[in-house]
Amino acid sequence: MTTETLTIDNESDFMRSPEKVMRLDRMGSSFPTRLSFMRTLIRRMARENWKFERTRREVDKDGYGLSIYAVTTPHRTYSLVGFTQKIPDEMRTDRVIAEVWDATFNLFDGVPTQDDIDYLANNTPKQEGGRYRPSELALARANKSLRVFKNAVDSLSKGQQPDFDLLKSVGYLMRTSAVYGSGKFGCADRAKIADREECKAPFQMELLTVYLIRWFTIDSVEELAKERGGKKAVKLNKTSRQFIGVGNATGLGMAPFLLKHPALIHNWVVAKETALARVRSIETPLEGTLEAFHKSLLQVSQHIDEWNVDDALQSDRILCLTDEIQALRIWCEDELNISRPYPWNGIYHFVEDNFSLECQEMIVSLIIEPHGLLVDDLAETMSTNMIPKFDADMSLAQLKEVVEDSYQWATNIDFSLKESQHHFWYYSEDKLEPRFGSKGVDDGVEQEMPLAIGRDVSELNNLLSVTSNDISISEFVMMYPEFRHIIRRIQNTFLRPYSEVQDNLLSESMRPIDLLRFKLAFFGASKFDPKSDLWTRVSMYQGAPMPDQLSQPNYDSWSFPIAERPNHILK
């Protein structure tokens, strides 16, 4: 292959439909792909030869104080400014309502002056309680995994490597519990940086912040070990360094974002589905790709072995996945199954016909993975700066047609049933923490967040069905202003068919965690570890190259990371 990307003529024949993809159960089975935003960022770092440097570390013997890590891109420098402090163990919580954290950070746009650092020292440790400026691109915090952090410092200070089983079971030294950007608490608006090449893909500055936090956590344990052990102390070995990620605890805050940015979500999904369709439409496999896929099945088996969670439902799904990957490996070993035309489509159909959603979505990631030259250009299509407009010129007849054609999933739900309107979403006065309530149980129905897309469409449809086509939309919303928002949404989503979650988000059986996993997978997170239906822990950047490994030839090979590479896949 000589060209940068291949053009596929018939990829649309292989696209999965929105009705199949945008369902909560499938969304809640998502895995990261090579188009995930962390992967995009790492590729850019390597391609543009970004330079990383710790520029300040002014901490006491326990590691409390100030650290600054700078990254220089071809056009500018960004600095992670971090503050660490001692906190009482009983105040360590992943919730938004936390008041103190082990470490707090800002990503600063440029190189901060001493005045900037003094300003941040008075604000960053307060997180939501502080105020930030357009010079701050992100705000974040992290707490230690006490067991792993302590074991790592103790071991390294004695000249030993940390307990690898313990490290493997947790996967990180510290866990972030929020990473804010895009104008939150006074930080820079996205519009300030949206035209910068390195910021065009979604969430790049937030994920750069997390990448630098990962480096900070590793640097911190090594420095603390040196402080304690002196000459006896050693650094983490290469395997451990690369395996260590950053934890993240994600709660309900992510869910409203997904629902409030339908055009963006469409772009994410259509890019991933196009990538899949391009691969499925290959008649004769590209050289080396089938072999790479076979190896990835072995690696992913180990990844699944190392993916241990307490949640009973997810544990069952992981067990099932283990068996299914094994069965797929056996199926793929039969030449007859693989040597036919369109082998990727064959693999996809075999998995879709026989295995769980969890397995189907994992295979989607695995078959896309060896096709970077074919799909990586799609990463550039995953953002949008579209502001949804109300189209007063649309006729009521057109609107009725659109609702009928594109919103059947909503109009088919019977919202007169109590279980169809069981839940509601709201902001608590407690630090504006997003919460999920049950009608008749929790207060706050009157202040419900406007996220009931299906119900609002259904109510609009009921009214439209008894309204004459003779009036215009502008007259209609003059009479019924309560439908302006949902009409605007419909007008801006019907041509973007992957923009809506095609399920009832209020139903009794709805699990917000499905939305969280969907979004986190697009970020590139792995090892989903549900703690309830409302929040999950994940690992970010596990297996990703450290700054000093970005120039290595395999810098982009870190999907489905494993703690140690077994001999049979070393080649």
Add this chain to the structure above:
Amino acid sequence: MSKSYLKISLNEILFYFTRAASGVDVPIGLSEDFARSNIWISENGFDPSLVSLQALDNLDSKTSSLSIKFEKANEDPHLFCPENKLLSALKASVSCVDWFEVKGSSSQLKISNVDSPFLVISALGANKLIGLKVLWIDQDKNNYQVNFIDSEEWEIVSSSTNPIELSSNADIFISPIESDHIIHKDNSIKKFNITEKKLEILNNGVEVKENWQEIYDYFSRCLVKSSAESRASGAGAGLVDSD
């Protein structure tokens, strides 16, 4: 965030103003448009809380209304409030934008008794409706003319020294800008370049002053009181997380 004098981001304008309008029972679709208008106000260097507080207060005290009617008297299109109240600019602005989106900028419109004319201006600006002039004389007899010249520039023409953002209670006339419009010698012109000002705002933030606290108070009506139960279970995660 309830501080009375601070700099906020455009994203915060969107977040807080949408919900502040919901706090006075404005339907969410109108609240979204109101917040977008406030972003335009901010991008042009005005304090959005100064502009918008009066309109929210009027709705809250029921001095103004969201009720609106359209009529065509003597062929002149006209929007007005059918109740004996001021017409809320939150409703007047979206109806006015809808009118020009459909009819184009060669048409004209009269809107009667609008409580905050500058919110109508901001809605036209936020929706990039160009080639229009907007005229009004407010209750204090100040006269204003706003011209939307092109996608980059707009201007205020006025003999008044009173801030345009505080102008209130007026009949508004919107029509196409004539190619040879004449500026009266008593009037001063203030020109705005949207791109330049927006860049400045993105680099410095939006300054909001003493009225911000009241906007925040309206926003706070959208928050639900926390109870021991909702604190423990509403967000799922535990209250202490040590591992």
